[in-house]
Amino acid sequence: MSQAVIKDNEVDIVIGALHPDLTAFMNEWRPIFSRFHLIIVKDPDLKEQLKIPEGFSVDVYEKADIERAVGSSSSIRFSGYSCRYFGFLVSRKKYVVCIDDDCVPAKDNAGFLVDAVAQHVTNLQTPATPFFFNTLYDPFRKGADFVRGYPFSLREGVTCALSCGLWLNLADLDAPTQALKPAQRNLRYVDAVLTVPARALVPVSGINIAFNREAIGPAIGPALRLSGEGKFRWETAEDIWCGMCVKVICDHLGLGVKSGLPYVWRTERGDAVESLKKEWEGVKLMEDVVPFFQSLKLPQSATTAEDCVVEMAKTVKEQLGKVDPMFSQAAEAMVDWVTLWKTVASSSSS
Amino acid sequence: MSQAVIKDNEVDIVIGALHPDLTAFMNEWRPIFSRFHLIIVKDPDLKEQLKIPEGFSVDVYEKADIERAVGSSSSIRFSGYSCRYFGFLVSRKKYVVCIDDDCVPAKDNAGFLVDAVAQHVTNLQTPATPFFFNTLYDPFRKGADFVRGYPFSLREGVTCALSCGLWLNLADLDAPTQALKPAQRNLRYVDAVLTVPARALVPVSGINIAFNREAIGPAIGPALRLSGEGKFRWETAEDIWCGMCVKVICDHLGLGVKSGLPYVWRTERGDAVESLKKEWEGVKLMEDVVPFFQSLKLPQSATTAEDCVVEMAKTVKEQLGKVDPMFSQAAEAMVDWVTLWKTVASSSSS
Numbered sequence: 060m061s062q063a064v065i066k067d068n069e070v071d072i073v074i075g076a077l078h079p080d081l082t083a084f085m086n087e088w089r090p091i092f093s094r095f096h097l098i099i100v101k102d103p104d105l106k107e108q109l110k111i112p113e114g115f116s117v118d119v120y121e122k123a124d125i126e127r128a129v130g131s132s133s134s135i136r137f138s139g140y141s142c143r144y145f146g147f148l149v150s151r152k153k154y155v156v157c158i159d160d161d162c163v164p165a166k167d168n169a170g171f172l173v174d175a176v177a178q179h180v181t182n183l184q185t186p187a188t189p190f191f192f193n194t195l196y197d198p199f200r201k202g203a204d205f206v207r208g209y210p211f212s213l214r215e216g217v218t219c220a221l222s223c224g225l226w227l228n229l230a231d232l233d234a235p236t237q238a239l240k241p242a243q244r245n246l247r248y249v250d251a252v253l254t255v256p257a258r259a260l261v262p263v264s265g266i267n268i269a270f271n272r273e274a275i276g277p278a279i280g281p282a283l284r285l286s287g288e289g290k291f292r293w294e295t296a297e298d299i300w301c302g303m304c305v306k307v308i309c310d311h312l313g314l315g316v317k318s319g320l321p322y323v324w325r326t327e328r329g330d331a332v333e334s335l336k337k338e339w340e341g342v343k344l345m346e347d348v349v350p351f352f353q354s355l356k357l358p359q360s361a362t363t364a365e366d367c368v369v370e371m372a373k374t375v376k377e378q379l380g381k382v383d384p385m386f387s388q389a390a391e392a393m394v395d396w397v398t399l400w401k402t403v404a405s406s407s408s409s
Numbered sequence: 410m411s412q413a414v415i416k417d418n419e420v421d422i423v424i425g426a427l428h429p430d431l432t433a434f435m436n437e438w439r440p441i442f443s444r445f446h447l448i449i450v451k452d453p454d455l456k457e458q459l460k461i462p463e464g465f466s467v468d469v470y471e472k473a474d475i476e477r478a479v480g481s482s483s484s485i486r487f488s489g490y491s492c493r494y495f496g497f498l499v500s501r502k503k504y505v506v507c508i509d510d511d512c513v514p515a516k517d518n519a520g521f522l523v524d525a526v527a528q529h530v531t532n533l534q535t536p537a538t539p540f541f542f543n544t545l546y547d548p549f550r551k552g553a554d555f556v557r558g559y560p561f562s563l564r565e566g567v568t569c570a571l572s573c574g575l576w577l578n579l580a581d582l583d584a585p586t587q588a589l590k591p592a593q594r595n596l597r598y599v600d601a602v603l604t605v606p607a608r609a610l611v612p613v614s615g616i617n618i619a620f621n622r623e624a625i626g627p628a629i630g631p632a633l634r635l636s637g638e639g640k641f642r643w644e645t646a647e648d649i650w651c652g653m654c655v656k657v658i659c660d661h662l663g664l665g666v667k668s669g670l671p672y673v674w675r676t677e678r679g680d681a682v683e684s685l686k687k688e689w690e691g692v693k694l695m696e697d698v699v700p701f702f703q704s705l706k707l708p709q710s711a712t713t714a715e716d717c718v719v720e721m722a723k724t725v726k727e728q729l730g731k732v733d734p735m736f737s738q739a740a741e742a743m744v745d746w747v748t749l750w751k752t753v754a755s756s757s758s759s
Contacts, residue, residue: 168518191699192611194573194668195580196599204593207583207642208612208649210695223544230545233557243554249546251599256609261542262558292557299558318544345560349541 065180071152072176073098075143077290078160079107086112087163091174095156098146100125102290104138120145129399134391139288140265140295141281144396147272148403154183155276156269159292162323165227168248178321179222179269182252186216187315189257197252197317219254220275220314221305224267226325231264233342234293237331252319257310260352263302266292267323270305277364278308280396282389285340291329296341300389303352308367311357347382351375365397415530421502422447422526425493427640428510429457436462437513441524445506448496450475452640454488470495479749484741489638490615490645491631494746497622498753504533505626506619509642512673515577518598528671529572529619532602536566537665539607546601547667569604570625570664571655574617576675581614583692584643587681602669607660610702613652616642617673620655627714628658630746632739635690641679646691650739653702658717661707697732701725715747 072095074081081099085092089112096116101109103122111117125137125145137145143157156179165173185199191213198205198214205214230245255261270279283300309316355374361367372393379386422445424431431449435442439462446466451459453472461467475487475495487495493507506529515523535549541563548555548564555564580595605611620629633650659666705724711717722743729736 192605192609192668194575194611194614195595202593202595202597204580204582204586204590206612207581207586207614207691208646208652208695209583210699211692212696213699225544230554231557232554233559236554236557240554243552245545245552247552247600249599249601250597251601253603255542256606258608259542259606261544262556264544264557296558302558318542341557342561345558346562349560349563 065177067094069153070095070176070180071098071146071150071155072096073100073143073146073150073155073157074160075140075146075157076101076105076109076160077139079105080110081160082110082112084160084163085115089114090172091164091176095176096152098150100137100142100146102139102142120149128403132395132399134388134395135281135399136284137281139290140292141284141297143265144279144281147276147279148400150272151407153271153273154180154269155272156180157265158323159266159327161327162226162267162325165248165322165324168250173321175224175267175321175323179224182222182317183219183269183271185219187219187254187317188213188216189254189310189315192256193253196319197254200252217313217315218271218274219317220271220309221263221316222269223261223263223316223318224269224321224323225319226266227322229325229327231266231292234331234334235339235342237293238335241331248322249319252317255306255316255318260303260306260349261316261318262299263305264292265298265301266325267321274314275305275309275364277397277400278305278368280393280400282392282396283385284388286385287336287340289334291334292327293331294334294341296344299341299345300348303348304368304371304393307352307355307357307371308364311361311367312364347379351379365401368393368397415527417444419503420445420526420530421496421500421505423493423496423500423505423507424449424510425490425496425507426451426455426459426510427489429455430460431510432460432462434510434513435465439464440522441514441526445526446502448500450487450492450496452489452492470499478753482745482749484738484745485631485749486634487631489640490642491634491647493615494629494631497626497629498750500622501757503621503623504530504619505622506530507615508673509616509677511677512576512617512675515672515674518600523671525574525617525671525673529574532572532667532670533569533619533621535569537569537604537667538563538566539604539660539665542606546603546669550602567663567665568621568624569667570621570659571613571666572619573611573613573666573668574619574671574673575669576616577672579675579677581616581642584681584684585689585692587643588685591681598672599669602667605656605666605668610653610656610699611666611668612649613655614642615648615651616675617671624664625655625659625714627747627750628655628718630718630743630750632742632746633735634738636735637686637690639684641684642677643681644684644691646694649691649695650698653698654718654721654743657702657705657707657721658714661711661717662714697729701729715751718743718747
């Protein structure tokens with residue numbers, strides 16, 4: 060089946076800048092990023108001035124821009140890795156691709172540079188198949204197809220809303236696992252994309268993702284913040300929380316989530332043992348969060364991503380709010396995010 | 410994490426012989442099969458004498474052996490691809506590996522021969538993780554682990570009951586797809602094993618599978634037979650039906666199903682256009698079968714594979730029996746299979 064045609068004007072690349080000097084990062088990505096519009100959002104906690112090399116079409120947003128747009132909301136915070144959500148908010152494109160600033164392009168098994176943007180957009184432009192598992196992975200890939208026994212009525216598939224890419228070198232492990240296996244590197248390039256089946260939950264990592272902003276944008280916002288959240292991925296859980304929300308919403312709305320290609324090469328380093336002091340919090344959270352999302356049912360009246368987030372926030376507050384005030388804050392941020400999303404959308408269209 | 414230790418006396422290789430001359434097949438598999446006990450079941454429709462090369466520990470079962478064991482049951486038929494089920498019945502081993510007689514060992518991306526038996530047994534001996542999706546595939550594989558966000562309480566996993574391998578060269582397509590794309594070959598070796606999530610259905614192909622006979626054996630029997638069933642895989646649906654039953658039962662009993670490695674190289678050929686006359690039947694069936702299995706709930710009182718099959722057969726008869734008498738026959742065969750399984754088990758232990 061055919062590969063996707065990628066239009067430059069349908070894609071924004073959003074980069075959350077947690078490091079001031081983006082020179083090496085941007086130069087590594089130049090062959091892939093340079094044809095697209097970039098949105099760089101500077102972590103409001105970052106004091107130094109950003110260094111961005113020449114030759115890109117780029118809009119930069121800093122603390123003052125964020126404060127102007129967000130106004131008085133105290134629940135939504137864009138510091139640390141959450142700064143990228145501001146880029147999702149101000150984008151006007153159909154597809155958003157977002158890659159952490161400590162990742163560089165990976166190479167495939169044949170040694171060729173992986174075009175992560177092209178692969179993400181292909182994942183989003185070809186259908187997802189969440190209602191039945193295809194053993195030969197993505198049936199829409201060149202050379203692949205549906206296997207015997209796959210119902211014909213399900214072969215048309217559904218819109219893919221979220222594409223979750225993977226990581227070579229440093230995998231996205233939690234702090235305890237990373238601390239236990241400091242030398243472990245992920246070196247297996249698995250040449251596959253698959254749809255995560257409906258009703259299966261998945262730990263969505265924010266390191267290397269893309270999504271259909273029109274379909275699911277309002278559901279991808281900053282909500283859960285750990286009290287001791289830091290500047291390493293393993294000290295955060297905002298993306299994991301957001302991913303659980305998005306997956307449940309996609310299942311409800313009949314949209315798909317894919318996982319697999321593209322890979323990026325991840326170079327982040329840090330002291331995982333030091334991070335353990337903070338990250339146990341995120342690890343413990345999942346024991347309450349997963350059963351909650353596994354049993355969550357959204358009402359039939361919720362027919363848009365906005366509706367779903369608001370309904371979900373209510374249930375989060377009611378059920379998880381009792382467990383930890385962090386969840387009540389997350390619920391509040393979810394509602395405020397939808398309001399903010401609508402405000403920004405209406406102001407940009409007028 | 411550690412790789413499995415494979416004991417020769419825990420594994421039976423079961424081969425359904427649909428072709429009389431197994432010389433080339435067995436010689437190709439010699440480096441992999443020769444340390445294990447083999448059970449070869451000759452398709453009762455096959456008139457010619459089997460040719461089996463020297464140097465294997467093998468028991469051969471033919472039409473007379475089958476008739477002696479099965480006795481008067483008219484619902485269970487072991488002809489064609491279904492002959493292999495007789496091998497599952499008479500095996501006394503913990504693990505059964507079953508590969509079609511038109512497949513030879515595949516090579517991996519580095520050009521090394523794939524030991525399909527070792528990979529299947531590893532899949533069965535390491536836990537499955539059906540209750541949460543791990544984006545880096547099998548977390549128990551060397552060099553892999555659970556990714557950030559994976560709940561610690563689910564990391565122990567569950568027993569893997571079924572391992573579904575894949576196919577290089579000729580993929581397991583249905584007759585219409587094969588007829589439409591006669592030149593298509595599957596050449597992508599995807600170096601991964603994953604657990605099919607709970608509640609996701611999957612088209613299990615019987616070409617290259619292994620299972621834990623102690624855990625799930627009674628659920629792997631011959632049940633659905635197409636009226637125009639032939640001697641090509643794409644003219645059959647017995648394995649697809651059986652796979653749907655097994656997946657629902659595994660979900661109910663808290664067991665896992667894995668898909669992915671090992672690959673075999675599939676050489677079967679035939680005239681798919683000619684087969685279309687028969688195979689449309691199998692293709693159409695799935696439209697009724699899939700929603701049925703998706704909504705099927707087994708009672709809590711069913712705590713063994715035997716119980717589950719009997720309960721499932723009741724519902725098949727009630728709900729699908731109205732659609733087509735083929736389903737009523739399948740239900741009858743399922744009940745008879747459980748009875749037969751118990752009889753053979755008790756006669757061999759006494």
